[in-house]
Amino acid sequence: MRSLGSVQHKIPCVFLTEVKEEPSRKRDCQQFQVVATETLNPVALEADIHSAVATEKIDGTCCYVTLYNGRPHLWARLDRKPNKQAEKRFKKHQHQHRSCKGFSWDVEEDFKIVPEAWIPAHEPGGDEDEDEDEEELEVSAVPLADLMERTLELIGTNVNGNPYGLGSKKQPLHCLVSHGSFGVRNPPPVDFHQISSWLREGPGGRVEGLVHRHHLGLRWPDGGASLGERPVVVRVVGGENTDRKDLFSSFCRLNGQRFSRLQDVLFDS
Secondary structure, three states: OOOEOOOOOOOOOOEEEEEEOOOOOOOOOOOOEEEEEEEEOHHHHHOOHHHOOOEOEOOOEEEEEEEEOOEEEEEEOOOOOEOHHHHHHHHHHHHHHOOOOOOOOOOOOOEOOOOOOOOOOOOOOEOOOOOOOOOOEEEEOOOHHHHOOOEEEEEEOOOOOOOOOOOOOOOOOEEEEEOOOOEOOOOOOOOHHHHHHHHHHOOOOOOOEOOEHHHHOOOOOOOOOHHHHOOEEEEOOOOOOOOOOOHHHHHHOOOOOEEOOHHHOOOOO
16 A cells, blocks of 8 residues: 555445335345435545546445554454444434434443443455556455554455355455455546446446445445455465364465465465
């Protein structure tokens, strides 16, 4: 990454959204869904969306690297959820008013206790990678000190249903991807129908989103995700101890090997 964004809130859809009273395509028990309209969001226009660099939205879980007790540590995402009493009050309000409008949360009293080192945050963002034209991926070991203050996406076997087909139950595989790493070649214009068509039919459209698929009424995952089908080379050196079964040692034994697809990287059982 050349630089990092300082996004501290969820990035809104580039189109204005609306709530429809119909079963959600994303959540089985949800009887409504949020969908995009064809109208561009004024916030996106103000941010000069037509000049923005399009990057692939990676389907994993957010992580963050920063200092803790003087050493770099990797923070995993932990959502602070309401306690039972607050959840009951919220559901009662929602049932009576058929809306969440007008309900107020007490930050001090309504939420579950979190660890002392918990860092409040929302969905982060980043800039594009300098090597966006490079087709081949590279798996490598990087010291956390080199990733300070970056946000990354953890993907792999046990994350979000594993849409990229990595590893197996016996030999799970997980890796981190810097946000904004994958630039999108020839992205569609910022137009509802053209983006929807690109995601549904375009050769580069097998991604979780530029605009999230669920806003456009499209399913995800839907067939082979393009990231899992890209060629990759493994460059991890320094722990070829054949007696160890950890992920680092397993990658070390594959050092220098190339695979035609990321999902073809498998470890010996």
